[in-house]
Amino acid sequence: MAALSGVNLTIARGEVVCLVGHSGCGKSTLLRVIAGIETPDEGRVFLDGREVSGPSAFVEPEARNVGFVFQDYALFPHLTAEENILFGLKRIARAEAREKAQAIIARVGIGHLAGRYPHMLSGGEQQRVALARALAPQPGIVLMDEPFSNLDQGLRDRVRNDTLSLLKALGTTVIMVTHDPEEALSAGDRVVLMRSGQIVQSGTGYDLHDRPVSAYAAEFFGxxxxxxxxxxxxxxxxxxxxxxxxxxxxxxxxxxxxxxxxxxxxxxxxxxxxxxxxxxxxxxxxxxxxxxxxxxxxxxxxxxxxxxxxxxxxxxxxxxxxxxxxxxxxxxx
Structure with a gap:
């Protein structure tokens, strides 16, 4: 069985899209295909009008101008928060890299955490550092794979709201994977429900909750x-x-x-x-x-x-x- 089949999805600049579905439905695979971590057997991927994956084109992940926030944040334990952020800016001059890092540290509000190592940070603080690292290169799109699932419920809601408010203020395009129906409904401008590698329904949270197109969609969202x-x-x-x-x-x-x-x-x-x-x-x-x-x-x-x-x-x-x-x-x- 194909991990993805017949997926056709267009995302507007500055839109927050939540991919949701049960484990194994293909949502994380779709995220990795967009990032260039996985190569599809067929089909095409375009980012900002440029073909980055297709029969005659493949752009490496580091050249796609995509930021990625992983579920476990993937911070280097031997680097401080600031050094973790600078790591994603190695391709530019050091002075410019430090300037970009300082700018995003200030914007995310983690100046007091810059000199700390990951083991000295709470889960919410690690998430904010991971977000700053993803945003520092000024990506055209940020991909987030279950970014809040490791946080306790009360903290999760606050960190998610703060994170998405910042991303919206920056006009960042966001694709976020989640398995939580409530998180998808509340966080996304658009919700994309997947099942068995296919898109079942796409629309606003109100569309999917109030007007599901199938019994599967009806039961998933309530x-x-x-x-x-x-x-x-x-x-x-x-x-x-x-x-x-x-x-x-x-x-x-x-x-x-x-x-x-x-x-x-x-x-x-x-x-x-x-x-x-x-x-x-x-x-x-x-x-x-x-x-x-x-x-x-x-x-x-x-x-x-x-x-x-x-x-x-x-x-x-x-x-x-x-x-x-x-x-x-x-x-x-």
Whole structure:
């Protein structure tokens, strides 16, 4: 099986694009092909209008004007932060290299770290040094492979926001690989979902989350209740209601409804369907409930910010029709 197949992707100058998908989907391979670390068997890669990889052209990675931030940052342990940054500027005069290094050190805000060695830096500080090293040669594009995955959650969010704010301010084109759906949705101007070496869907975070083109995309970007249904005369019939839809499914065809927990609203007295509470899990701001509904094989997972009285067993639910995603059962993951 090919690591990449039929990939066609155009990225605008200054755009932040997140490549996302499960492990082995080809996202890191695509990044390495762009960088020139790997050579594709066929196809072409253009950077700023120049062909850098193709049947009759191949430009070495160091000549592509591309910056790379690795998952483990790849800092040289025997060099200080400033020396690590200078290492990527060996091809220019020393005085000019030092000037560029000082400029990016100031811009990234790591002047106080310049004389320290990597083992003296926290994970977030190492990430900022790695970013400064990638930016020092003033690359046309920065490639980032899981750059924040080694950081704790709270620190990860802050460092990611600071990093992307800086890159946007510099007008840098960024391609970032991540396996985290939430990170992709929040960080990218555009999100590219991959599977088995191919692009499944490309668009804004809102496009992929709210308007997925397949069951795979629907499930990747949000936990969903899967409810079986039957399609008849332009209407999907299910245990949670009837939903008008135009689907490429014949009458009597089996479909799967993807119902995200936030698409279900609760009431003690009013609603479209009665339900029984079989489990409650408190998460602080929200409460997650499992509800048993007649004719539904599995409990329905629901999240609510409304605190139900202790001991509540009987509730009513309503499902927001336009938030129910429906696909032929054969296309489910």
């Amino acid at each position: 936990a969903s209740n899967k409810v079986p249904g039957i399609y008849r005369d332009g209407v999907v019939e299910s245990a949670i209601g009837r939903f008008p839809r135009k689907l490429a499914v014949g009458d009597g065809g089996h479909v799967t409804l993807f119902v995200r927990p936030q698409a279900v609203s609760l009431s003690l007295k009013h609603g479209d369907l009665p339900a029984r509470v079989v489990r409650r899990r408190f998460h602080g701001e929200i409460e997650q409930l499992q509800l048993r509904i007649d004719d539904l094989p599995a409990p329905l997972e629901v999240r609510t910010m409304a605190r139900l009285p202790a001991g509540t067993e009987a509730v009513h639910i309503s499902v927001t029709t336009d938030q129910v995603l429906i696909f032929p059962t054969s296309s489910s993951p």
